[in-house]
Structures are given as structure tokens and as C-alpha cells.
Amino acid sequence: KEGEGSLIQAVFDERAFDRSEEQIVQDCISQLNSLFPSSKKLNCTWSNVVKLGQSLYREKPGQDKFRPKQATPVENFFLAGSYTYQDYLDSMEGATRSGLMVADEIIARADGPNGLAAKAKVMRAES
Numbered sequence: 091k092e093g094e095g096s097l098i099q100a101v102f103d104e105r106a107f108d109r110s111e112e113q114i115v116q117d118c119i120s121q122l123n124s125l126f127p128s129s130k131k132l133n134c135t136w137s138n139v140v141k142l143g144q145s146l147y148r149e150k151p152g153q154d155k156f157r158p159k160q161a162t163p164v165e166n167f168f169l170a171g172s173y174t175y176q177d178y179l180d181s182m183e184g185a186t187r188s189g190l191m192v193a194d195e196i197i198a199r200a201d202g203p204n205g206l207a208a209k210a211k212v213m214r215a216e217s
Contacts, residue, residue, distance in 0.1 A: 093134065098122060111139040160192045166199075168192045 091152045109117070117139040123130045157175040160168050170189045178184035200206040 095132075107141055111137075114139050161190060161195045168195060 098118065098131060100116065100121075102117075106114050107115075117135065119134055132198070137217050154175060155212060159175050162169060170185070170192045171178045172178070172184035172188065174184075174188045174191075176184055176187045176191060178187055199206075202208070
């Protein structure tokens with residue numbers, strides 16, 4: 091709304107747990123100012139720090155092989171979500187990317203020689 095400013099949300103891992111809330115807010119503002127120099131003119135009017143232990147997914151080396159791909163052996167059954175195999179760890183970005191990968195897979199299957207369009211054409215010819 092007009093005059094209410096902007097909302098920034100930042101996520102830090104457990105290394106921030108020993109820092110005071112004031113220091114975490116200052117770290118966030120410093121990073122924001124570094125990324126967006128024009129933000130140095132702005133004032134933080136409100137902040138809230140929530141510390142949730144073990145709320146972040148942290149992958150160990152070699153675990154990617156256990157993450158399922160978007161395409162499955164079941165015809166026309168796909169998986170989307172941050173837990174699936176894609177370039178981002180468990181996050182909103184990962185979930186979004188996974189959904190886009192499913193859409194790409196559906197289009198590829200629909201357009202391919204054995205795709206949905208080809209199957210529909212065969213079914214029409216048989217009926």
C-alpha cells in the first residue's frame with residue numbers, strides 16, 4: 091500500500107543463531123545495501139527475527155541420486171516439487187523450476203513421434 095514501504099524476507103542458516111536479533115537485521119540491511127545501493131537512502135522501520143532450528147534443508151554430498159526425476163516410468167505421471175531432482179535445493183525456486191521441468195517434459199512427450207498428438211491421430215484413424 092502507498093506509504094507502507096516494502097517487505098524484505100531473508101533466510102539465514104544456523105550460523106546466525108548465535109547472533110543477536112539486532113545484528114541479524116543489520117546483516118540483512120548491509121547485504122541489501124550492497125546489492126541495491128539506492129536502498130542506502132531508506133530506513134528500516136520495523137523488523138522481526140524468527141529462529142527455527144533445523145528448518146532449512148541441507149543436502150549431504152552424494153544424495154542427489156536419491157531425488158526422483160520429474161518424469162516417471164508411469165505413462166503421463168509426473169512429479170513436481172522442491173524435493174525432485176533439479177538445480178536448486180529444497181526451496182520455492184526449486185519447486186518452481188521443477189514445475190517448469192514437468193511442463194517441458196509434457197510438451198516433449200506431446201510433440202514427439204510417440205507423443206500425445208501422435209497417439210490421438212492413431213486413435214482417430216482407428217475409429
